[in-house]
Structures are given as structure tokens and as C-alpha cells.
Amino acid sequence: MKRNIAILASGSGTNAENIIRYFSKSTSVCIKLVLSNKEDAYVLRRAESLGVPSKVFLKDQWAGGEAILALLKELEIDFVVLAGFLIRVPDVLLHAYPNKIINIHPSLLPKYGGKGMYGDRVHEAVVAAGEETSGITVHYVNEHYDEGAVIFQATCAVSKEDTPSDVAAKVHALEYAHYPLIIEEVVSIR
CATH class of the missing domain: 3.40.50.170 (Formyl transferase, N-terminal domain)
Structure with a gap:
């Protein structure tokens, strides 16, 4: 079964790009989404150039996390990977993904x-x-x-x-x- 991963990143995104490239031909893992808390994060351009959808949620949306969780559930995300993500992951995500979020x-x-x-x-x-x-x-x-x-x-x-x-x-x-x-x-x- 293929596992869907969301990457959370706040900055340039070199690690995110490396991860996306690594799994680009994987039969077991799909990088399905890149999320950021910054509209100007270069990781968004990297994701776009590699064909991975991205979305920005601003700081106040991260505080509660409900809209983020809804999107992750909608996209059937199984696992979350932080790659230079600089704000605290909301409790609602931690509870929804126990031992399925790594940094x-x-x-x-x-x-x-x-x-x-x-x-x-x-x-x-x-x-x-x-x-x-x-x-x-x-x-x-x-x-x-x-x-x-x-x-x-x-x-x-x-x-x-x-x-x-x-x-x-x-x-x-x-x-x-x-x-x-x-x-x-x-x-x-x-």
C-alpha cells in the first residue's frame, strides 16, 4: 500500500526538494503535499517545479490546526515530515498523527x-x-x-x-x- 506524505517547511526547502526527488519514482511512498506557514517560502517554488501541490496556512491557522487537519484528511495523508518547519505543530495534528510526524x-x-x-x-x-x-x-x-x-x-x-x-x-x-x-x-x- 502506498503511503501519502505531507512535508511541512518554512524556508528554502532544500531538504524538502531532496525528499521529493528521492521518492519521485517510489512505489511505496508518495509526496502528496507541501505545506508552509510563509507565503514567500522558496520551498513553494521548489514544490511547484517538482509537480507537488502546495498550500500556505498563515500563523493564526496553525495555532488551532483544524483547517490543516481537514486538508490532510481530505488528501488521505498517512504521515507528516518536517523539513525546516519553524513553528510548533498544533496539538490537533499531534493527536491525529501519533508517532506519524517526524522532524x-x-x-x-x-x-x-x-x-x-x-x-x-x-x-x-x-x-x-x-x-x-x-x-x-x-x-x-x-x-x-x-x-x-x-x-x-x-x-x-x-x-x-x-x-x-x-x-x-x-x-x-x-x-x-x-x-x-x-x-x-x-x-x-x-
């Missing part, structure tokens, strides 16, 4: 997670702390930012000479290599 975070949680810790902020904190490793964490989404059960982690070395941009490049490479594979694995068991 990728650009650090080795529980380090450098929580509200406001995303993108370059994370990489800057890693470098400022003198960390010798960083990486990615794929986790289930719950009511708290970056506190859901960890599914997978991958690491990369951080040298004393690395800038936040260097760390970001290493982390992005891990995201692109691992996230679609982990999505495929998790979707197949849920």
Missing part, C-alpha cells in the same frame, strides 16, 4: 535544541562551545520543541578551524544522505 534537527539532540534553535543559530552555538562533533537527529514530534523520541542520529567531526558555515555544510550533507532513508524506514513500519 530533522541540525544537532545531536538533546544538545542545541529547543525553541529558537534552528539553522545557523545551532551551528554558531556548536562552534562557540568548541564541540568536536555535531550532526543530525531525526525524531518524533511531540508537544515540546525537539524533545520527541530519537529515531536516528549521524555525526560529523568539527575541527577548531571550522566556521559555522563549515559545520552547516557538513550537517547538510548528513541531512541529504540520511533523511530520505530514515523516512522510508519509519513509514514502512508505521
Whole structure:
């Protein structure tokens, strides 16, 4: 049975594009929708160019989540994947999709997670702390930012000479290599 996935993203959408491309010829997974909370998010253009429908719900609509849930149900979405989505997932979605919403975070949680810790902020904190490793964490989404059960982690070395941009490049490479594979694995068991 083919599983329908919705991707939630707020920004550029490089991870979303990577996921869409990965599953474009899949017989078991269909990326059916991209949702964003920002009208100017570049992920919307990426989705359009790859033939994936997209929709924007503004911040007040995300607060309750009822209209979003109705759309997900209408499109028979089985699983939700966050790819650079920067607002809290509403409780109504968490309850409708228990253990069926996952996120990728650009650090080795529980380090450098929580509200406001995303993108370059994370990489800057890693470098400022003198960390010798960083990486990615794929986790289930719950009511708290970056506190859901960890599914997978991958690491990369951080040298004393690395800038936040260097760390970001290493982390992005891990995201692109691992996230679609982990999505495929998790979707197949849920």
C-alpha cells in the first residue's frame, strides 16, 4: 500500500526538494503535499517545479490546526515530515498523527535544541562551545520543541578551524544522505 506524505517547511526547502526527488519514482511512498506557514517560502517554488501541490496556512491557522487537519484528511495523508518547519505543530495534528510526524534537527539532540534553535543559530552555538562533533537527529514530534523520541542520529567531526558555515555544510550533507532513508524506514513500519 502506498503511503501519502505531507512535508511541512518554512524556508528554502532544500531538504524538502531532496525528499521529493528521492521518492519521485517510489512505489511505496508518495509526496502528496507541501505545506508552509510563509507565503514567500522558496520551498513553494521548489514544490511547484517538482509537480507537488502546495498550500500556505498563515500563523493564526496553525495555532488551532483544524483547517490543516481537514486538508490532510481530505488528501488521505498517512504521515507528516518536517523539513525546516519553524513553528510548533498544533496539538490537533499531534493527536491525529501519533508517532506519524517526524522532524530533522541540525544537532545531536538533546544538545542545541529547543525553541529558537534552528539553522545557523545551532551551528554558531556548536562552534562557540568548541564541540568536536555535531550532526543530525531525526525524531518524533511531540508537544515540546525537539524533545520527541530519537529515531536516528549521524555525526560529523568539527575541527577548531571550522566556521559555522563549515559545520552547516557538513550537517547538510548528513541531512541529504540520511533523511530520505530514515523516512522510508519509519513509514514502512508505521
